[in-house]
Amino acid sequence: MSQLFRRFLLVALGLYLFLPILASFAYSVATSWTTLLPEGYTLKHWANLLENQRFWLSLGRTALLSFSVVALSIFFLVPTLFVVRMYYPKVAGVLEFLTLWPFVFPGVILAVGLISLYSGPPLQLAQTPLLLIAAVTVISLPYAYRAVDNAFAAADIKTLAEAARSLGADDAKTLAWVILPTVLPGVLSGGVLAFSAAFGEFALTQLLIGTLWETLPVYQVQLARTDGNGSAAITVLSFLAAWGLGFWALSLRKDAKVSVI
Amino acid sequence: MSLGLRWASVGIALLFVLFLLLFEVLPGLLLARVFWSEGQLSLASWAEATRPLFQRALRNSIELAFYSALQGAVLGTLTAWALWSSANPLVKRFTTGLSAVAANFAGPPLAFAFIVLLGGNGFLNLILKGLGLPTVDIYGKEGLYWVYLYFQWPLMTVLMLPAFGAIQREWLEAARSLGSNQWGFWWRVGIPVLLPSILGSYILLFANAFGAYATVYALTQGQRNLLPLQIGFQVGGDIGYNPVLASTLALMMALVLAVSLVLYRLSRRWAARMEQV
Numbered sequence: 151m152s153q154l155f156r157r158f159l160l161v162a163l164g165l166y167l168f169l170p171i172l173a174s175f176a177y178s179v180a181t182s183w184t185t186l187l188p189e190g191y192t193l194k195h196w197a198n199l200l201e202n203q204r205f206w207l208s209l210g211r212t213a214l215l216s217f218s219v220v221a222l223s224i225f226f227l228v229p230t231l232f233v234v235r236m237y238y239p240k241v242a243g244v245l246e247f248l249t250l251w252p253f254v255f256p257g258v259i260l261a262v263g264l265i266s267l268y269s270g271p272p273l274q275l276a277q278t279p280l281l282l283i284a285a286v287t288v289i290s291l292p293y294a295y296r297a298v299d300n301a302f303a304a305a306d307i308k309t310l311a312e313a314a315r316s317l318g319a320d321d322a323k324t325l326a327w328v329i330l331p332t333v334l335p336g337v338l339s340g341g342v343l344a345f346s347a348a349f350g351e352f353a354l355t356q357l358l359i360g361t362l363w364e365t366l367p368v369y370q371v372q373l374a375r376t377d378g379n380g381s382a383a384i385t386v387l388s389f390l391a392a393w394g395l396g397f398w399a400l401s402l403r404k405d406a407k408v409s410v411i
Numbered sequence: 412m413s414l415g416l417r418w419a420s421v422g423i424a425l426l427f428v429l430f431l432l433l434f435e436v437l438p439g440l441l442l443a444r445v446f447w448s449e450g451q452l453s454l455a456s457w458a459e460a461t462r463p464l465f466q467r468a469l470r471n472s473i474e475l476a477f478y479s480a481l482q483g484a485v486l487g488t489l490t491a492w493a494l495w496s497s498a499n500p501l502v503k504r505f506t507t508g509l510s511a512v513a514a515n516f517a518g519p520p521l522a523f524a525f526i527v528l529l530g531g532n533g534f535l536n537l538i539l540k541g542l543g544l545p546t547v548d549i550y551g552k553e554g555l556y557w558v559y560l561y562f563q564w565p566l567m568t569v570l571m572l573p574a575f576g577a578i579q580r581e582w583l584e585a586a587r588s589l590g591s592n593q594w595g596f597w598w599r600v601g602i603p604v605l606l607p608s609i610l611g612s613y614i615l616l617f618a619n620a621f622g623a624y625a626t627v628y629a630l631t632q633g634q635r636n637l638l639p640l641q642i643g644f645q646v647g648g649d650i651g652y653n654p655v656l657a658s659t660l661a662l663m664m665a666l667v668l669a670v671s672l673v674l675y676r677l678s679r680r681w682a683a684r685m686e687q688v
Binding site: 157160164171177182225230237250254255256257263264266291347351370371388 | 416419434435436437441442492510513515516523526533535538561565625639646672
């Protein structure tokens with residue numbers, strides 16, 4: 151009995167997670183779908199989408215946004231966590247507090263604050279991609295921070311550095327050959343998580359810049375008004391990107407533990 | 412470490428702090444400016460933000476978050492239990508990975524996927540109609556619960572797995588050999604050990620649904636009286652730009668989330684004490 155119930159639960163979860171995506175895929179290749187199964191199949195909707203310049207432009211902006219967020223996150227997080235772990239462990243609490251901040255000030259709220267702060271001089275950044283990149287970096291920080299911090303914690307870099315030094319390595323060598331290779335999988339996993347979060351970001355993009363600098367999710371909302379099949383194709387693409395990146399990030403960590411806060 | 416390397420890193424760390432001040436902390440703190448008008452404390456904007464329309468938006472958002480989190484919590488806890496007691500490590504790993512990834516999948520793609528499934532001519536609705544059963548109105552009140560369950564259920568599953576990990580299977584055997592049945596074991600031992608984690612995870616699910624904007628916006632084109640959508644309207648909507656009202660509503664929302672965060676931290680501390688016992 152309880153064995154049956156367990157199986158039922160797992161199958162139900164699997165169906166719940168896959169069915170919407172499978173249905174979207176079927177819809178993206180359906181000629182028309184008003185009865186139980188699609189009347190016929192076609193690649194027309196995919197061809198239309200892939201020939202559409204607006205699609206490629208929005209995908210390009212999304213890629214630019216995501217790569218910028220990853221670059222900025224890694225540029226800030228790796229040196230910061232390195233000095234904090236190595237020399238100033240007491241500051242770790244402050245950093246953790248700052249990564250909790252987006253919990254209380256999520257995308258919608260952050261957008262309101264940023265708009266009122268940067269709509270006028272001295273820093274007139276409102277409605278620029280630069281402000282969006284900064285904002286999305288802030289929002290995806292908790293993901294990247296966790297992964298990079300875990301990597302530094304697991305590596306115990308202080309002991310590593312001492313060991314390398316006692317073996318005669320100088321500091322640059324210690325960093326390049328001992329510390330960075332040890333934390334690299336964690337840093338990569340953090341980067342992939344930040345990329346995935348930036349790739350799907352909608353609230354900040356819509357409120358800070360909207361159709362002035364259309365990213366893929368914003369374009370999908372526009373497209374869905376006129377072309378449901380094309381929008382379904384974007385759903386399939388977003389799903390593949392998010393799931394591919396997600397499983398990649400998971401495979402980079404030794405433990406399968408997932409921490410949210 | 413050589414001084415150069417150390418101070419270059421300290422320099423970047425300070426730059427990071429400046430970046431966070433400019434783009435994270437200040438935008439949040441300066442929202443409170445709405446309580447100052449012409450150099451003195453003023454509650455005019457608060458009065459505007461507590462009009463019946465916005466009171467209803469707050470109530471709707473809390474109700475949505477409350478029930479959506481409850482659905483996710485019940486199903487997710489049961490699923491975590493199923494994974495805990497499942498002997499097959501492959502099933503366990505696959506489901507855990509799947510849940511961890513799905514818990515972060517939201518926004519327009521998710522909303523449109525559910526429209527394909529449960530919209531007017533949605534695949535599942537056609538089946539339900541064919542069977543003579545009532546159909547689901549994805550744009551209606553219950554529709555949002557179906558969509559949110561997509562990330563709430565796997566999120567709760569992933570959050571509860573470590574808590575179940577603290578329960579040794581040998582305890583169950585020990586309880587059995589002492590004459591207790593399964594139900595007795597869960598009632599006296601299992602649930603008390605899990606309770607702090609269930610509460611903490613529930614709070615995370617609550618905040619997750621409460622602050623969600625993208626999914627519901629894409630699903631209803633913003634046509635729903637919920638707090639995040641109202642805030643969005645005040646900054647980027649067709650009605651016009653009202654930064655003071657937007658900031659006040661945003662503060663209202665942040666207040667609910669801040670209370671959630673404090674409760675979450677308390678529940679974590681309680682859970683840590685539970686696991687030591």
